[in-house]
Amino acid sequence: MFPLYQSLKWIYQKFRVSAWLPFVALVSYTVLGAFLFKFFEMENDQRSREGYRNRTSYAMNQVVERMLEVRCHDLTLRSADKAYQIKHARDALLWFLDHLNLTEVLTERTDDTPWTWLGSMFYAGQLYTTIGYGYPITQTVAGRVTSIFYILFGIPIFLIILKDIGRLMSRGCRKLYKRLGDSQRKIAQSPSIRTVSQYFPNKTNTRRHAENTFPIPIALAMLFLWILFSAGLFCLWEREWGYLTSVYFFFVSIRHDDLQLSSDSHRLSAVIDVLQSDPGGQRFV
Structure with a gap:
């Protein structure tokens, strides 16, 4: 994979490809992957879910019938009509499934197929990220x-784009930090200091270069705030999550631990997480 990455990088630098072209290529590659995975998986997944729905319904009906065959100790239920008895038996069975947290499994296996266009693109994004x-x-x-x-092929393309994005972000942060530093120096610097600095240009340039380097503590603070902000976005869609759970989930996602103690029930929040994750580890310094 590394030689392939070097080859793509050489082509990118040799022909001076536009900065937008790799991004367009990645989007096109994602759509292509979504088409392929949707084509291969959707029909089989729908057939599997339909079969599981039928088996679940059949098993439910069989258990209810057998429960009705058992003699009821409750005189009210014994004298009630069959429709009421069936409802009571189904409620008891559903309570049993819910008490053991099996309803989530049934819902996951009988719900609509995840292999839609959005779901397939989400899966493709998981692969190259x-x-x-x-x-x-x-x-x-x-x-x-x-x-x-x-x-x-996806990982090398994604790494090239990450490198460009990291370079642009690093350059932008350094320029912003430099402008803020220059503004402060212009306000605080007196005319006499400006005159003295003209006689020692090398020392002055070295000091300014050190001052314009983006500080690591600020970069870490930005990363920490980004995690907190992203965790807040997760809480908007994952209603059952607490804020600490969202912070933990986002942190393990960007570290690629894949502990999977939580799962995205809303795919939109998961797509946001894919876009936010950066395996390239770009730095601001």
Whole structure:
């Protein structure tokens, strides 16, 4: 994979490709991956979910019938009509499933297929960002083979774009910090100091270069604030999460630990997390 990355990087630098072209290529590559994964996985996943729905409904009806065959100790239920007895039996069965947290499993396996265009693009983004939430997952052989080759070409393209984005962000932060420093110096510097600095240009330039270097503490503070802000975005969609859970989830996501103690029930928040994660580890200094 590293030689492929070097080859793409050489082509990018040799022909002086526009900075927007790799980004357009990544978006096109994501759409292509979404089309392939949707084509290979959607029909099989829908068939599997429909079969599981049918088996669940059949099992529910069979258990209810067997519960009705048992002699009721409650005289009210024994004398009630069959419709009421069926409702009571179903409520008891649903309570049993909910008490054991099995309703979430049933809902996940019988819900609509995740292999829509947005879900397929989300899966493609997981591959070349190497995040890997574990949902959705490919079930067909064709989908898994496609994932392997998709990763081989996707990661180098993504790394090239990350490098450019990191360089632009670093340059912008340094320029902003330099302008703020120059403004403060112009306000605080007296005419006599300006005259003395003309006789020692080398020392002055060295000092200014050190002052214009983006400080690591500020970069760490920006990262910390970014995590807190992103965790707040997660709380908007993941209503059942606490703020600390959101901070933890985002932190392990950008570190690529993939502990998966929580999962995104709303795919929009997960897409935001994919866009925010930076495996390139770009620095501001």
